[in-house]
Amino acid sequence: MATFEEVLRAGRDGREWAVESIYRDLAPAVLGYLRAQRAAEPEDLTSEVFVGVVRGLASFSGDAKSFRSWVFSIAHRRLIDERRRLARSREEPADPVELAGGVAGAPRGDVEDEGLARLGARWAAELLDTLTEEQRTVVLLRVVADLSVRQVADITGRSPGAVKTMQRRALLQLARRIEREGVSG
């Protein structure tokens, strides 16, 4: 199996296997992040993100962790661009039901698993909707993108302390919502 450096070098040379390897490795998380952020066209946006990644490979330097952070910084910027575009054209972002449908559309091989996944995705999406946009971004970058506090701070343009405060508030808000569901249900 090729190392990250080998894949990166081959990707810079335009080798198809390397570019595809980068996509296969990171596309699920990028697509999940964009879906959970309720991007209007998450698949198209994912494609745009990876085209941007391939075009910028020559300028990248760093290890696998910083590469992951770099890819998500591109994804986050594309998302903001799309939101601005949508705000100008007044299109509606994706519905949580669509999010769950998109997730359930992925092959899992078991009807029961698919049902649970759909429910789980729906539940998670509804909970995410209770957060502010910034809190949601921080939680998704921490959980879905699997980035550190510092990397999230770099992507969102905030200090690490602000990110920590935001994630604490987000978890408190989620816990409150979950407890309310439990009490009412």
Next chain:
Amino acid sequence: MSPLDDYQDEMSRLTSEQIESILDGRPVEAPGTERLEMFVHDLRRNIVVDPEPETAARHVAAITAAARTVVPRLRPRRLTTKLAFAAALLLGAGVATAATVRLGDAPGIVPDDLPIPVRTEVEADDQVSEPPRTTDEPTEDVTERPSERDDEPRAPSARSTDGCAKAAAAAGAASAGDPCAKGGGKGEDRRDDGGPPEELPGPSRPGSGSRPNPESGGSPPGDVPIGSSGASGGGRSGGSGGAPGDVPAP
């Protein structure tokens, strides 16, 4: 207080480490965090999924097409960089060759006693840095020549204006009854040579052993013969050197 308030109170007491553990998907030993852990687990498991095969194939095609368009743009830049590097190497090699050729010619042009100019510089430095002295002042400063021992015979200073007279007196005394003169040979030769004593580390100290000695007939700095370089001993020039008037002014 309602159970909800209790729960919120417990949640607000979560430490930063516990919050990090929840977000990393690790179990936390704190009451009321199970559902949060479940949420994070669901988010990870159900949101991060492979794209559909048709979507993935479409994406890969678009990305590889982009990669093919990017690489040709990069190659000319790399070629230019390599050419520039090769040109720099050639230039460097040319400069090095030219320098080597000059150095190779040097033995034919420059005399073997190359340290002479260095010696002159040292002396010039001494003259500039040292304050003017009167003839009554001691002619040698111990601090100037730390390697010289006190019991060593000191060479007369080049700055003394009556040094030649003193030397002449000393020579007279030596020929009259100096035990060295009686012993013959070495002591007399030493005075005749006018150079520093053999014990002095002349060759190792360009500022001491190479200093011309006017009293003993050494030449002034400007007229230092090649054979009297610091490396070959200070007094080899013999007693036919410069006159007292050639001694540089203090």
